[in-house]
Every structure is written in structure tokens, then in C-alpha cells.
Amino acid sequence: MRKQFIWLLSLFVALLFVVTACSDDSEDTLSNEEGSDSDDGEEESGEVFTYNFFDASGPGEDINTSETTIGKMFEEETGVNFDIEHIVGDVNQKIGTMIASGEYPELLNAEQSTDAVIDAGGFVALNDLIEEHAPNIKKMYGPYLEYMKRDDGNIYIIPSGASHGYVKPANLEQGAWWIKRDVLKELGYPQPKTLDEYFGIIEEYVAENPQIDGANTIGFTALTHDWRFFALSNQPNHLAGFPNDGGIMIDMETLEADAYPDNPETERWLKKLNDINDKGLFDQESFTQNFDEYLAKITSGRVVGFFDYRWQVGQALDTLSEDEDPYNDYMGFPIVFDEEITDQYLDPVGFAASPGLGITTAASEEDQIRIIKFLDHIAKEESQKLITWGKEGETYEIDDDGRYYRTEEQIDTTSNTEFRDSFGFSYFEWGWPRMNGLYEDGNAVEPPKQPEVASLMYDDGDKEFLEAYEIETFTELFAEPEERPWYPAWDTPIETGSPAQLYEQQLDDLMKRKFPEIIFASPSEFESQWNDFKSSFETLPYEEYENVITESVKRKVEIHEQAQ
């Protein structure tokens, strides 16, 4: 009896917790809203307004911007701060729920679901707000404002990265074919240029080293999990000398988009994978591992080579570069099908008009003005320098010629995650109004692209390889990007419920199902498997998708030509 009583009591207490937790929360948000509502009439005399910002671009720590050094400075100048909430789990589902309920945070970055929020009328048009309250945004985005307009002539979101001049990055940020440094060293620093040479190196190394640290050597692994499948399906594009335009190749002359999954380039790429699978070099778990397992595998040092984008595997490669051993790091190469093809792995000067920040219908008119003023404040050049370089004398120095640089100590400090969080680099560096390239005074916007900083960032291990390949920076192996004013084509809005949207999902399903079959088939069956895939592909509405992209590419080129 007594025992039962205790049980009931604890159940009751637990319930109580749940109830109070819920009510606490709702009170919080309520008082918040009331606060900002009732304050509307008053003068902005040191009043601080807190708004919600949901950031679907990636996971991270939820924080109020005023808790960071940069955020505090912005708050003092504009009277606005944001509660940042980051995405956990699937973006489409989270944004889908917001759309279904119609409840948005005041400021929203909806990542790949941006089009759906616009279709559902979740974002307010920014044209007038920018015109009236945001001279700095207008100046910074200049010609790009036209790209930001949707079919209805309205601007709904402000993306990051308005390019002002081109600076070749010193370190890879985009796609590359990675090989473990240990392998390069052992084989006498070979420099692969074609796909055959690349896999030749892997084959040679695996033959001599069937095991690494007691575990079986994995020749080539691939990332295919969930929405990251493009890390295996984008290669035909890159190998044929195109940048990452997504699932289409864009003809430089005619500007026609061509969905390439059924092209000979794709066949050639799959044939190669089929071939290395036959030789036992292809990771059998490529299609069953998830993203975490993939990263763990790369970090373990068992993998000889893989293709991926630096920003996607950053976590794994950073871990490897931070440890003592310089030889378990990876070095990236620009691989193409044949030597006469010019590689296009580095991003051209481009402007991704989506995703970006949008003000939602949850913000009243007064709130909208305050938020756009806050964003405009960030677009000032001094604020831009603050979010990229930091404070002079603290995180960077200026020499007599007006060149910005960082001391070795400052480089260490500014690459420390804890410092970056507390200073606010982690939260403000990207995602807000931001320019790219060069400031008017000739300094690079991003410190790592400033030669003075880049040269100091290499350690002894890096230098060994730079010297062996007779290069100054790791991107020197890569060709300069050609001009592609439409780049990137993947920011083209795809209408919800359109055949083009259906094509994307159906293609994804088809490739996920058929690619493993094609790659794992015995070489004699490759032909029939490939033809099978090709005929299935031809039933998809790929022409509709191509038309949507072509139209968008041509529109962008037109805007570009008018601006010239």
C-alpha cells in the first residue's frame, strides 16, 4: 500500500513537472510578444527588442545574439537582438510544420524549403523596406538585387555572399578528390590528373597495404546518406569539367540545361566504380552507412580516397589536421576524365539567391522596420569587417600599407571554437547580409583568403607537401573558374507540386535504388543494368526540370548583361 502511494506520488510530481514546464514556456513567449507589442508606441530610448530567429542552415548551439561580443555591439547600436534556434533533424519536416501551422519566427532561414515558405505566403516582401530603410543593403547587393527578385517582382529573402571581386581561396572549400597524405608520401608524391590515374594510385597502395592499423584498408568510400546522395551523383559533372551546378550541365554557348544522369559521362563514372568494385577497392558499406559513420570512417584513417566537398567533411578533416600526425590528413586533387579537360572545382564568382534570411508574417510592421534596420547595420562595411576580421588590435592588425594581417597568436585564437562562439564569429560570419571577395581598400573579406594570413596558417606538415608539389597554396593545383553569371544553377526556385519537383524526388529514389545495383553488378552485367536505369530515367519528367533551369539560367544571364 505504502509503495503504491509513493508510486502515485512520484507520478503526480512528474506530471506536475510536465505541466509547469509547458506553461512556463508559453508564458515566456507570451510575455515576449506582449512586450514587443506594447513597446511599439514608445520611443526607442535604449529599449531592447528580442526577436526569434530560426536557422535551418545547420545544427548549432541555441543562443541569444547579445551573449556574444559582436551581438552585444549590434544590440547597443540598433536595440535589437535575436534568440537563435538551430535546426535539429529534417529541414523539410520542421519547415513543413511551420507552414502547416502558420506560426513562424520573426526571422527565418528556411534553407532548401525557402520556396515552400514563399509559396505559402510566409515571408513578407522586402522591396519597400529595403528601399526606405536599408541604404547599405542596397549598396552592398547592388546588381544582385535583380537576381533576388522572384517571378512576382518581389524580394523575399536576403542571401549571404554578394561578390565584390574574385579572390582565389588558399584552401579548398569545395569539391575535390581526396587522397591520404601517407599514401602520397609512400608513393613518392604522385600528382593524379585523370580518373584512371587517381584510381591507379589507390590500387597500387591497397595492393601493398591490405591493412592499416590492423583493419582492412578501404580503397574508396562514398557518401550516399539521405539528402547527401549528390556526393556520389555529382561527379560526372565535375569530371567533365563543370562546377557544382547540381543535377544538370549547362552548355556555355546555348545556356541549355541538360539533366545528365542518362549521359555517357554518368555511364563512364559508374563503369569506373563498377570496375573498382570488381577489384575490391570500393567500400561495400557505401550505400548503407549514414553520415556519422562515414565521417568516423574517414577519421579512422582506413580510407585511401574519397570524393567530397570540403564543407561537408570539414568536421572529419579538421579533426585529422588538429592531431599530431600530419600524414593522416587528406590532400585534394582536381580530377577530370581526360587530361585536355579543364577542371572547374573552384566556385566561380556567383550569387546564390537562395537560401537566405527572410522576415516572416509573424513580425508586425514596426518589427519589420527594426529587423531590416538591424540587417542594414550588418551590411555597413565596418560591421562587415567586424564579422569577418573582428576587432583591430585584438583579432587582427593593420600594417603601414593598410594591409590587414593576423599574428600567429591571433590565428590560433580565432580558430579556437570556444573563442569563435563567445566572440560571435560562429553566429555572424555567414548567413547574415555578407559580401564576398575584396573590400574597397583591397583587403580580402575573409581572413583565410588574405595571402598574409594564409601563408601563416600552414604548419610543417602542410609545408612538406606544398614543397613536394612545388606549390604555394593547396588550391594552386586547381584551375581558375570560368565566368558563369548564372552560377549556381541549383538556387533556381522549384514550384511546390510541379512536375519539376516531382522529378527531383523520383530521380533521387531511382538513383538510390539503381546505382548500387549498377556498381555492385558483375562487370559482364554492367551493360544491361545501365540500360535498365536509362530506360527508367527516360520515363521521368526530366524535360520539365530542364526547362525550369534553362529559363532561370537565361534570366540570370540577361540581368547580368544589363548590369554590365
Add this chain to the structure above:
Amino acid sequence: MASESNSVSSTLNKEKQEKAMKVFFRKCKEQQALLWMTVPFVIWVFVFKYLPVWGWTMAFQDYKPAISFSEQEWVGFKHFLFLFTDERFLGVLRNTLAQSLINLVLGFITAITLAVLINELSNMKFKRTVQTISYLPHFLSWVVAAALVSSVLSIDGIVNDILMGLGLIDKEILWLGVGEYFWGILGASEVWKNVGWNAIIYLAAISMIDQEQYEAAKIDGASRIQRIIHITIPGMKSVIVVLLIMNIGYILEAGFEPQYLLGNGQNVEYSENIDVFVIKYGISMFNFSLATAAGMFKTVISIVFLFAANSLSKKLGQGGLY
């Protein structure tokens, strides 16, 4: 004469009705407290189970969130047509039914067996331990459980190690990469996760059985096995039937998380069920109408199965749910 008797019987009927009404109201008054206690639950059922049915209208529209009901575009059976004409839908339906049946059969057999075995244990401490260990996995989230399953089944996982060690296979098998194995893997993981939990209700049923029956059987010289077959199992029969009927109502609810988490391109032809399909082509593409249509389809099938199972069990003399 005839009219007279008619009117007499009608007045009689009326009186009878009035009397019945009186009795009804008297009963109501008597049981006032009880009736009031049910009110919150009736409201709950209405709000959460009946009001949402209004949302089914979405299945016949090209539903767009931000606009009002009157502005929605009506499209008739378009979404149902898409669902039933998609060449993959048949496969998806097959997977749903197969996964569900496997879960149902395996779930019942293992849970009943475990309950009977636990009941036969005489060492209380051991019994408790076994029971606790067997139902612990139930409390793991599928996200964690799926990570465990996939690491156990990976190329250098323990399953391959053991099979290789015993010499049963001569090359590691990529278990999750072979579609044909998926149903089995799913069934086994479901059993591992839920067998202990499912056994609890059967243990409760067994404890209701009169101990004198066992004593009498013992005196008559029944062996342990005979006692299980002739006393324990018949004693649990009514619970088994009720649970079976209820579970058959959920026949299209084969689960979502394990299929979604363990599924990949190589086993998709066996792992994708209705719920996963709906996530891909409904929710993720913001096509709420298609998701609703699929939900309606599931409900209708479930109701059909439920009625069928109920009448079948009545015919078999087991009594139904209602």
C-alpha cells in the same frame, strides 16, 4: 376489433416507452457522479478523434497552407489516383503488409512463449532479472536501437564475426545491403526490442488463472508440459484474442522509424512502406493532400480488417471486442 387492439397495443407501447424513459432518467440521476466523470473523456475523444476527420477534405483538394478553406482548389480523386497508379505503390503496400504480418506473428509467438517460460521459473530473483532485462530495450528510442542494429550487422560487426568464426559463411555479408533480408532483420529487431514489454500483459493474464487448477492437474499426474498446454494457454485465450483483434486493426501500421532509419538504397524495395512513402512524396514535398489521402486509405483498410477479425473471432466462438 383490429383497430381497437392496435390502439391498445400502441398505448401499451407508449406506456412501456415512458416507463423506460423514466427508468433511464432515474438511472442517470443515480449515477450522476459517474456520468460527469466521463464528460472530459467524451470531449477528449470528440476533439482529438472526430474533429480531425474534417481534415480529410484536404485529400480532395490541392491543399495550400496559408489560404482559407473556401479558396482551396478541389481536385476530386487526383491524389488517390496518383497513389494507386504509381508503379511503386503496389510494392510499398506489399512491404507494409508483409512487415506487419511478420511483426504480428513473431510478436505474438515470442511474447506468449516468453510469458509462459517466465511463469514457469520458480527462482524469484532470476525471474525478476530476466523480466527486467527482456523489457529494457523497449525504452530505447528507435534512433538508438537502429544505430545498434546497423553496427551489429555491419561488415566488421559482431554477427559477421561470429558467423565467420563458426565457419558458417566464408565471406562477410552486408546484411542491410541485401533487400531480401530486410523483413527478417526488421522482425528480429522488433522482437528484441518489444518481446519483454509485450509479455507483461500475458504474465498478468497468467496470474489470473486459479492456482487450484494447477494443483488439481498435478494430483491427476499432469506433467509440466501438459499443464502449460491444458491450463496456462487456455487461461490466456481471451486476452490473446482481444489483443489479436486490436492488432489486426493496426495491420497497416507497420511502423515508421525502423524502416526509415534502417532503410537505404540497396534494400529500399523491401524496406519502403506506406509511412516512408508518405514522408517522401507527401510531407517532404509539402504535398499534405497526398499524405492525407494515404492516411485515409490506411484508415479504411484498418476498419475493414478490424470488422473482419472481430466477426471471425465471434464465429470461432471466442466472443469479439464488441
